[in-house]
Amino acid sequence: MNALELLNLSKTFGAQKALDDVSLNVPTGSRTVIVGPSGSGKTTLLRMIAGFEFPDRGSLTLNGQTLVDRTHAVPAYQRQIGYVPQDGALFPHMTVAANIGFGLALTGAARTQRILELMDSVALDANMANRWPHELSGGQQQRVSLARALAQQPRLMLLDEPFSALDTGLRSAMRKMVARLLEAAGVTTILVTHDQSEALSFADQLAVMRGGRLVQSGHPMDLYRYPNDEQTAHFLGEAVVLPARIEAGWAHCDLGQVAVNSNGFSGAAQIMLRPEQLQIAEVPTDSPGCHATVTERDFAGNTCTLTVELSASPAQDPVRSILVRSTGMHAPPAGSAVQLSVLGAAHVFGLN
Numbered sequence: 001m002n003a004l005e006l007l008n009l010s011k012t013f014g015a016q017k018a019l020d021d022v023s024l025n026v027p028t029g030s031r032t033v034i035v036g037p038s039g040s041g042k043t044t045l046l047r048m049i050a051g052f053e054f055p056d057r058g059s060l061t062l063n064g065q066t067l068v069d070r071t072h073a074v075p076a077y078q079r080q081i082g083y084v085p086q087d088g089a090l091f092p093h094m095t096v097a098a099n100i101g102f103g104l105a106l107t108g109a110a111r112t113q114r115i116l117e118l119m120d121s122v123a124l125d126a127n128m129a130n131r132w133p134h135e136l137s138g139g140q141q142q143r144v145s146l147a148r149a150l151a152q153q154p155r156l157m158l159l160d161e162p163f164s165a166l167d168t169g170l171r172s173a174m175r176k177m178v179a180r181l182l183e184a185a186g187v188t189t190i191l192v193t194h195d196q197s198e199a200l201s202f203a204d205q206l207a208v209m210r211g212g213r214l215v216q217s218g219h220p221m222d223l224y225r226y227p228n229d230e231q232t233a234h235f236l237g238e239a240v241v242l243p244a245r246i247e248a249g250w251a252h253c254d255l256g257q258v259a260v261n262s263n264g265f266s267g268a269a270q271i272m273l274r275p276e277q278l279q280i281a282e283v284p285t286d287s288p289g290c291h292a293t294v295t296e297r298d299f300a301g302n303t304c305t306l307t308v309e310l311s312a313s314p315a316q317d318p319v320r321s322i323l324v325r326s327t328g329m330h331a332p333p334a335g336s337a338v339q340l341s342v343l344g345a346a347h348v349f350g351l352n
């Protein structure tokens with residue numbers, strides 16, 4: 001069942017089209033991530049769901065209740081939607097406890113008890129209750145902001161780049177903690193980010209935006225493996241894109257013959273492989289197979305990205321340089337003669 005249904009939403013600011021006919025269903029209890037480059041319309045969409053922005057066209061329904069359509073709009077404060085903005089937006093003149101309890105109807109001991117429960121749920125120590133926002137780290141401020149939003153028992157939680165101010169280690173720990181917490185609370189969540197690895201790891205539904213349009217949505221693994229177009233492929237990770245001739249389930253390209261899921265299609269096409277689908281072996285150059293030379297080694301600890309130059313390219317317009325991922329410790333150095341083989345099938349653009 002869908003918690004939220006967005007239908008044909010459009011919004012223009014002056015001459016700038018911020019949202020262009022966006023439709024999306026958000027299943028109940030899911031974690032949907034909206035990802036896209038800067039200016040693609042993510043925040044506008046989130047603010048529209050929250051009720052801070054109104055569409056020129058389209059409608060928005062939450063748990064069967066129409067929040068916005070041509071005839072009416074439910075104001076933000078009546079929507080029961082939690083919103084955690086990028087900077088946490090804590091009230092600077094209120095303590096942690098007062099921030100979290102801001103909208104709570106409870107009083108006395110019951111109020112204190114509920115605030116402590118909420119602090120506990122976001123892993124904040126009870127002795128922080130009387131601190132001021134400026135006495136907290138970025139991660140702690142985010143957790144207070146989240147606890148404040150959870151206190152309202154929202155029907156939907158909106159998170160706008162909530163981890164962007166945190167350093168890499170804390171960011172991934174916070175992401176896991178928030179995912180666990182929202183799952184345990186059964187709250188349907190929409191998170192906005194421009195960070196593709198964050199999007200892939202947090203989402204069970206991923207929606208990719210570009211230029212105000214929603215270009216693709218689905219399970220993150222499906223979008224990573226089967227992107228609709230080259231731009232989405234590159235946005236979600238490194239991609240090796242090659243021209244090919246497809247015939248009987250095989251792509252004939254600069255890597256030789258590569259398996260594809262072509263659904264009976266034959267003809268010219270662009271194919272895509274992720275660098276981790278390419279295996280590299282150091283071999284003498286006279287053995288059969290696809291030969292290449294390592295031209296660059298980019299060491300990043302546990303992984304290493306190699307740029308390799310193909311030795312012989314049968315295509316008229318050869319793709320000479322491609323990326324391959326290898327384990328950091330055993331990656332051959334620049335200048336090594338190597339042989340490439342492909343793991344699994346390549347994706348053919350234009351067939352999904």
Ligand SMILES: Nc1ncnc2c1ncn2[C@@H]1O[C@H](COP(=O)(O)OP(=O)(O)OP(=O)(O)O)[C@@H](O)[C@H]1O
Nearest residue numbers: 013016017018037038039040041042043044045194
């Ligand atoms: N209030 C506004 N007035 C005028 N233009 C706006 C307004 N809000 C957004 N825009 C424009 O609409 C487009 C979409 O902006 P939006 O903030 O939704 O993008 P975004 O994907 O969230 O970007 P970022 O990742 O940089 O936050 C941009 O071109 C932006 O300049």
